[in-house]
């Protein structure tokens with residue numbers, strides 16, 4: 001059994017969109033939880049199994065899976081025919097895994113460091129910079145039109161996410177901006193935004 005713990009308008013929205021893209025909602029139960037928000041609203045939800053009280057979390061037969069990249073890899077392995085990744089075990093799958101792990105280990109940290117104006121030689125030697133990360137995205141899109149080539153995949157879904165949420169972080173590069181716009185224009189993304197807005201309204205009403 002698969003249970004997805006989601007809080008609207010958060011990093012878990014990417015997993016909600018993935019479940020729509022993969023057309024696997026019948027196999028994954030979604031449970032809505034609250035999280036502490038930067039504006040002081042919300043609170044940690046005792047029913048959320050994530051060890052740090054964050055979202056997303058996916059529970060598979062009692063095993064807790066966290067980090068979007070790991071959740072995406074797990075769902076794409078369980079549902080290999082959903083069309084959101086290369087077939088597990090192939091050479092292209094190895095490249096797909098690289099995007100997932102690079103996103104978690106490099107891209108999100110360098111976007112945060114830049115936003116927080118953090119600079120230190122240890123950070124640069126470990127992560128390089130947002131500029132270099134952007135160059136990697138651009139090189140893939142030059143082969144494109146998607147990160148993995150001809151086909152939209154969960155790599156696009158995850159890697160474009162910070163730029164969809166923090167528009168000021170989006171690189172001033174027409175090719176990358178066009179790719180972000182194409183990712184955001186997918187009907188599933190719109191559907192999740194609308195559903196999240198309804199959930200936020202319902203949560204606000206419940207706490208009023």
Ligand SMILES: N[C@@H](CCC(=O)N[C@@H](CS)C(=O)NCC(=O)O)C(=O)O
Nearest residue numbers: 010011035036053054055056067068
């Ligand atoms: N590295 C994690 C990040 C998860 C994360 O930071 N989630 C935020 C939602 S935007 C959260 O749950 N924050 C609640 C808190 O800080 O307690 C991932 O990619 O899944």
